[in-house]
Each structure stands twice: as C-alpha cells, then as structure tokens.
Amino acid sequence: MKKSVLHARVVALGLTASTGLLTQLAQTAQAQAQTQTQTQTSTSLQDVVITANRLPTKITDVLADVTVIDRSELDLVGQGSLMDVLATLPGVQISRNGSYRSSSGVFLRGATSSQTVILVDGVRIGSATSGTPALENLPLDRIERIEVLRGAASALYGSDAVGGVIQIFTRDVENKPVFSANAGVGGAGQKQLGLAVRGRAGDLGYSLGWSREKADGISVVENPLASSFNPDRDGFSATSVDAKLRYTINPQHQLQLSALHSDTDYQFDGSASPNPLKLNKTNTDARAYSTLHNLSLSWQAQFLPIWTSTLTAGVAEDQSLSKYFRTTDGAFGGSNTFNTRRDQASWQNDVSLGKDVLSVLLEQRRDEVDSSTNYAVKARDISAALVSYALRADDWSALAVLRHDKNSQFGGFTNWSLSAAYSLTPAWRAVASSGTSFQAPSFNQLYFPGFGNPALTPQQNRSNEIGVKFHQDVWHAEATVYQNDVRGFINPSNNVQSALAILRGVTLSAGWKLGADQISASYDYADPRTKPNNLRLLRIARHVFNLRAQHQWNEVSFFTELKYSSDREDNNLSFSGRDTLAAYSLLNVGANWQLSPQLALLVRVNNLTDKHYVLANTYSTPGRNAFASLSWKY
Template sequence: MKNSVLLLNSRAGFCFACITSSVALPFNFVQAQTSVAPTLQDVVITANRIPTKLTDVLADVTLIDRTELDLVGQSSLLDVLSNLPGIQISRNGGYRSSSGVFLRGATSSQTVILLDGIRIGSATSGAPALENMPLDRIERIEVLRGAASALYGSDAVGGVIHIFTREPGVKPVYTANIGVGGDGQQQSGLAVRGSVGELGYSLGWSREKADGISVLVNPLSSAFNPDRDGFQATSVDAKLRYQVTPQHQLSLGLLHSDTDYQFDGAASPNPLKLTKANTDARADSSLNNLSAQWQAQWLPNWKSTLALGVAEDQSVTKYFRSTDGAFGGSGKFNTNRRQASWQNDLSLGQDVLSFAIEQRREEVDSSMNYSVKARDLTGAMLSYALRTGDWSALAVLRSDHNSQFGSFTNWSLSGGYQFNANWRAVLSSGTSFQAPSFNQLYYPGFGNAALTPQQNQSNEVGLKYRHANLNFEATVYQNDVRGFITPSTNVQSALAILRGISLSSAWQIGASQISASYDYADPRTQPNNLRLLRIARHVANFRVQHQWSDVSLFTEVKFSSDREDNNLSFTGRDKLGAYRLLNVGANWQISPQWALLVRINNLSNTRYALANNYSTPGRNAFVSLSWKY
C-alpha cells in the first residue's frame, strides 16, 4: 500500500527537500522588449540577481516574455517549459495531474522555483506543483540552467525557474479570453491593469476545466479505473505598485490558485472497503503567495530591496465512493513558508557589488506523523559582477545555516571573453547543496532520519554567437552530486554524475522565425551506473513560425529518445519508448481588439509515456478568442 501512495501522489511521496529562499528584485527593473525571439536589449534578473542585459549574461539563460506566450498558444506552463532547452518533464496522467520538472538531468526537487521572487513548492515532497500556475497570468519566465546555490541557497542543483506574474500598466488595459478544446477543455479569463497617479495596478481572474482522460493506462494496477479523470482550476491575482518618491517604491503581490483534479488512487486506510471500480479519488492542490517589497535608491550608486513573503503549498487528497458519494478518507501534505530578504547593490563604474541576507521558516501540516515539523534557514550572499573591456566575470560566495543540518558554504565563479562583436566564450564553476525533504527523513515506512545533505560541484563551458538575425549557444556541463538520494528508493548513493550538452539557436528570415534546440543528458548514479528515472538521453525541439499579414502560422516538432522508469511492482525497471510529437496552429489578429488562436496538439495522435503506467493526451484541438481594449 505504501508503494501505491508513493506512486499515485508523487508530491507527497518521494522527492527532495524544498528549502525556501527569497530573492530581492532590484529597484530599476527594465521590462524586456516584446518579441518572439529575445532581442539584444532584453534584460534578465535571475542570472545575477541584478538587472543584466541578455548579451552580458554569463550563465545559460532563457527568457520567455508575454508576447511569446500569447503566440505559442500553449495550454499550460508545463507545456511551455517542456519546449525549452535543458528541460524535460514528467506527468502522472492528463492535463493537470501531478508533475515533475527535470533541469539538466537533476531530479524534480533539485530546481528552485520562484514566483515574483518568492520560493514555492512542497517541503514534504520537495517538488513544486507547477500544474497550479495559471499560464494566462504570467508576464515572463526566466530559466537559469546550472548549479546556483551560491545565489539562491539550497536546492538549486539543476538551476532556477523564475516566474513573474502580470505587471501593472501605464494606462488602463482591459482583457478577456475564452477557449474550448478536446477532452472537454474550457478556459476563460478577465483582467485589468493600469495606473492612477503614482499607483499602478494589475488584477486578474482565470478558470480552466476539462473532462480529461483516464490517468492510468495499465489495467493490472491496483488503482486502475478506465473512467475520465477531469480537473478544474481557478486563480486570482493582484499586484499594486506605489511610487512614493522618485527614490522609493512600495509593491504588493498576491496570487491564489486552486486546482481540483481526479486521479486513480486507493485509499489507505480504507474503512469503506472501496475497490478500484468504485473509488473516486480527488486531489485538491492550491497555492497561496503573498509578497511585499520596499525598493529604495539611497544614493545614485546604491540600491536596496527589502522583501517579505508568505507562501502556502497545500495538497489534500480525498476518496469517495462513486456510487453514492460517501466519504472514504483523506490525507494532506501542506507547507507554509515565511520569508524575508534584504539585498543591497552598489554600482562601481560598470561593476556591481551585491550583498544579501535572508531568513525563512518552513512548517509542514500533514496527516502523516512527522517527528519534526519545522525548520529555520538563514543565509548571507556576497557577489561581485565585473566588466572591463572584452572581459566579464561574476564571483559569488554564500553561507547558509539549516537548523537541522548546520552550516554550508557555497561559491561560484564565472568568466567570459568577447572575441569579437559576435562570438563569446564563457566558463563557470560552482557548488550547491540540498538537504533531505521531510518525506525523505520522516515519512512512515519510507523515511530515513540518518540521511545527510547532498553536496555537488558543477563545471561548464559555453560558446555564444549573436548576430542581427541569428543567435546560437552551446554548453557542455558536468555536475557531480555527492551523497545523491535516489527518489524512488530513498537510498543515499555515493555519487550521481549529471553530464550533458545543450545546443540552442534562433534565426529570423524575413517574416519567418526558426528556433531549434538539442539536449543530450545522461545522469547516472554511482557505483551501479544506473540512469536516473524518467529522463531521456536525447531531446530535440524545432519550431517554425511565419507571419503572413495578420495571420501567424506555426509548426512544432519534438523528438525524445527512450527513458527508464520503475515497473508496477517497484522490483525492476521498464523502458518508456521514444516518441515524436507534431503540433500546428495559427494566430489571427482579427482587429486591434480581437484575436483568434487555433492549435492542434499531437497531430499524428502519437501514443507515448512520460511516466510508466500513466496516460498522455492524444490528438486534441484548442480554439480561443481574446479581446483587449
């Protein structure tokens, strides 16, 4: 029965620790220009914790802005992330089932997820519930690949994904959208943003639902039920920003998202003696995020940001008898975080010296009897960004204290050389660490209180080419994780080696835009030399978009090689076959106020698996109409 719980509720079952951190956003946030492919003037924050032009960033970074999100027309945040370099996903079933994100071969708990600077995710499983994030309410996404604990503290083994919600506007803008699709998909949203005097505001609401598909596909599973497993999700967000003086700004952000989805699961204990044929299993997964910031320009070269945040990740499973709705039991795995940070940035000519201190506390409220239910974390970070002539560098040193495991020091050093106007070489090295999650330590029948934090060192070398209409990047990396904790078995191995190659390019030819990426990842544990589960060696993405008058046409192709996953009995491994996906669509700007999107996913109706025994959607179409005034 324990294996059933672990398999069917992956957020509550097995993963790694998610230790909170808060990142202070510097005062002069420069909004990236809107374009399908990032322009040379785009600015990112996550790579250095300070606004930096994309052309000056040393790290391996991807930026997705709102215009691109509108044009790709994806149905969820996970769909967007799955097409980015270095990222693979797994999904336990249909459209909004529990999921995992693997960045550069790291496990789903080894990537830090920030929402407007506040870390989100479960402290029990260690993994974030990205299925809760409403794509319609996202302004931009920044993905930082590579070990980043020196900047962000624990868990940033594979990197950082930073999500920014919708920003206040200058003048009032009203938007609405409605969409329908296959498998009973329905989508709607309303939003307004603008400003009144010195007060900027953004308010939004969105709702999604679907009849869904059957989550499990293996009839031999003890929980298999061939019925449709649907979902409904509702979100509300607000952001206020007040310019007190030219030097001081206050902001407040709020997001509430609630997703209720069905899955095939078995209750334990089972007082009603429910069977797989009459069990209606439901998961109520919600995210509450509240943040406040005070940004100050004390001197022309001195900026500071004080940030406070509260994040709640709630995961409640309930079981009912489908024939009469009788209640058959429930379980919960909830996380509450309180976070604070203070960052100061001192400009020294073209260089920037930054110092930050952070404090966070995380508490779990679970139906499981954990012997420890809270921990405190504090951290201090010092960084120096250097730019002189054709040379640039970033040096970071950080110390973190975990109330359960003591103190850890991490560092990173990156350097870059600009050969000419187009070519640049970069070299990076750094360390990261990750404490075990509460599940890994204390889950009844599974946890091991003797586990110790994982520590790793990462090295990478990259080559970047940028021209007027062509961008190309190549990165080779290796990340050695000592004391790696295997998610499915909770066994601490001597070492895991995460190595790979990442290639990406974007090319503009007249009215056409072409983008492509290829990733080779071969993460393995030692000394048994086993591949990490659910991660393919080869993944390639290709996208072509052509603008024809007011109509934009696009085609997407994804190729993934095979991957491995646990079999049904957890006694061995099964191979999940290679697959190829084809998506097509069109955007029609009917008028300045009205736009129509048509998208067909999995046009070839390919049958494939991202997690063993779990289903994935077949061919499905989606049509949406949006209005903006």
C-alpha cells in the same frame, strides 16, 4: 490548516527587488532613477534577465545558460499548461502522472524534480514534504514572463538549486489602462476563460486578473494491471486570481505588493490509506485539491546614486488535500493532507562601482509542515548571507558569488561560484563557470512512515561548464557542455543514498528571424547516472530535440512545433525492476489571426499524428486534440 498571515518579520527577495538597478545603462544618478522606474513599469523586460545573477542584466551580457519566455510566446500556447511550455525549452524535461493538471515534475540538466528552485515573483514555492513544487497549479494565463536558469545555483539561491532555477513573473502593470479577456474551447471538454485589467492611476500602477480552466479529461492510468487503474475519465477545474500594486513614492522609492491565489481540483486513480470503506480501484473517485497562496511586499529604495536597497516580505503556502469517495453513492472514504508554509526574509543591497556591482544579501526562511501524517520534525529554519561581485570590462566579464547557509537541522554550508566570459569578436563570447551546491533532504525523505530515513545527510555537488554564445542582429546560438557531480545522491524512487551521481550533458540552441519567418531549435544530450552501479536516473531521456517555426502572412501567424524524445527508463509496476519508455515524436500546428487591433483568434492542434507516448510509466497522455480561443484587448 493555517491561514495565510504575513509574519511581522521583514522578508526580502533580491529577485523582484533588483528590478530597479540597471547601473550599466545609467550615465548619471537621475538617469539611473529614471531607468529604474521605466524598467519596473515595463510590461516586458525582453532585453533584461534578473534570475541569472540577481541583478537586471542585458540578455546579451548574461554569463549563465538562460532562456526567457515572454507573454507574446505564451499567448500562442492555447490551452496548454506551464509544464507544456517548459518542455519546449533547452535543458528541460518533464514528467506527468496523467494528463492536463495531474501531478508533474520538471528536470533541469538531468537533475531530479526536487533539485530545481521555483520562484514566483521572487518568493520560493513548493512542498517541504515531497520537496517538489506543484507546477501544475500555476496558471499560464496569469504569467507575464518565465526565466529559466540552467546549472547549479546554490551560491545564489541556497539549498535545492542543483539543476537550476525557474522564476515565474506574474502579470505586470501598464502605463495606461488596459482591459483584456479571453475564452477558449477544445476537445475532452476543455474550457478556458480569463479577465484582467491593468493600468496606472497617478503614482499607483495596478494589475488585477482572474482565470478559470476545466476539462472532462481522459483516464489517468492506462495500464489495467496497475494497482490504481480505473477506466473512468479524470477531469480537472482550476481557478486563479492575482494582483499587483506598485506605488511610486518618488523616483527613488517604490512599494510593490504581489499576490497570487490558485485552486486546482483534479481527479486521479488511487485508493485511500487507511481504507475504512474497503474501496477498490474501480469504485473509488479520488480527488486532489491543490492550493497555492503566494504573497510578497517589497520596498525598493535608492539611497545614493550608487546604492540601491530592496526590502521584501513574502509568504508562500502549498496545500495538498486528497479525498476519496465511493462512486456508487458518494460516501466519504478518507483523506490526507500535506501542507507547507514558507515565510521568507532577506535584504539585498547593490552598490555600483563604475561598471561593476557589489551585492550583499541577508536572507531568512522558515519551512513549516501541517499534515495528517505525523512527522517527527515539522519545521526548519534557514538563514543565509551572500556577497557577490559582478565585473564588466571591455572584452571580458565575471561574476563571483560566496554564500553561507545555516540550516537548523543540518548546520552550516558554504557554497561558491565563479563565472567568466571573454569576447572573442563582437558577436562571439566564450563562457565558463564552476561552483558548488547542496540540497537538504525533504521531510518525506527523513520522516515519512515506512519510507523516511532520519540518517540521511545533505547532498553536495560540484559543477563545471564551458560554452560559447553568439549574438548578432537577428541571429543567436549557444553551446554548453556541463558536468555536475552530486555526492551523497538520494534516489527519489527508493530513498537510498548513493555515493555519487554524475549529471553530464550538452545543450545546443539556436534561433533566427528572416523577414516573415522565425525559427528556433534546441538539442539536448543528458546522461545522468548513479555510481557505482552506473544506472540512469529515471524518466530522463538521453536525446531531446525541439523545433519551432513561425511564418507571418499579413495578419495571420502560422506556427509548427516538433519534438523528439529518445527512450527513458522508469520503475516497473512492482518496483522490482525497470521498464523502458519508448521514444516518441510530437507534432503541433496552429495559427494566430489578428482579426483587429483588439481581437485575436488562436487555433492549434496538438499531437497532430495522434502519437501514443508516456512520460511516466503506466500514466496516459492526450492523443490528438484541438483548441480555439478568442482574445480581446482594449
């Protein structure tokens, strides 16, 4: 197993990088520099989105289909996970192989779980073997903000951004010292504890945090006929630490170090292969040890009033270790490992031309596999160059992006995107976009014994979307219609490369705040299908509706969450056909009581009606459960 050592090679992600450029808000060079500093030190960039075009952009000016979740919303989640939060967002569906911190998948706009790029503080995370990130390993308590970009985005982010991009920002620094702690308990042995300190000492801003979660859990597999069924309770424990240091050399230059380490240990139902102890499904204690290392170092510099440059070095490690023990005496029955290390490098330069911004990006990445499985190829290198132009006029705006990626295994790929918006009225805008994306096969798809196919070629797609956006005072609404045609689609369940998959759908969302009441709602229609057999993609519902209502009464905020999902299809036990997973509705309720300026009490009940449902065939989900926590901030 390799240690997390930062390569000497300089890396840089324009995402964390660009935080200092708010050109459109600056009137002079000095104002621009001040805006840069203020933006970087702010604990909540509620009005700015970075992921949509790799430049800080006012959310009312964003062309893409984007959702932002800030810390105030995350504070109401309680014991929930990042996956629970994502499941409430427009255009997002999830699957989970069991409850709590079991292996999970996220689907953006009907794309598969490997077709979404996940970034943590600008650094791409995930497994190069499975092609998917371990989202269950990201601690919700250590997240400051989440940005979800829906739609094909390879022109901005390279391979895998077929369905979109999810960027996670860890807790940020504060302008004055802040100490915080939280503790919570719930059903099924749930416990949660977190500690953090943030602030500033002169030119140095800092954020340090630690969190711990655990639960006794429930049985992961619910069907006794499943080959791995074991009726025991499958629990988990997770520990994470994070740090962020930001040093202001002068108003034009800043250095930032961001680090996140997370260890998760969860039980699952499974058996070893090979199986020297001849264990069966009822006497096997299977445990997964999942570790995430994420580290980035960036230098943000403003060399000229119109020129901002960012240099960042980053590395991400996704480590997965499974061990099997005999329940009667604890004898060791085997293990397997699947580790990925990603070293990433790029350099972004943004030049302000009046209200417009020209960006040039150079990027380098190396994916390397260290596994108990002997892959024929264990590493690949990707280099890329990008140029984009963001134009803003009085009534319309546009973004043009051109990117070329060179993959050491598959050669070169050029992708483009063009987006535009026209202001119909001060409140209404019409938006449209078109572009291409691609995805290289994962190492499992290419080389895993008995499954891989070295003849697979990258998937390439063309996407189009059109919509309208409304923003006025406390009201907002959006409607988007999209179609994404994926040529050479690789079916994740059988590794067969189809001629075509068509991902089409509609996303509607709206929100408003009237006095003490706040309501948000979204509806998604998704119908992704492979051609020519016209089969639906697995685990994706056609219809999903989410509603959240909140009422403030003095110091208490009451909230209700409602979710409806129509049926989905999944492989049956023998993988020879398909089962239909029933539609379901979930109701969550809760309250957040601000006991004092420093102390808050959260109480919530999830799945109030004790609805039985599954997100992946044979795997269980929690019934009715309650959770309460105290949060202290000084």
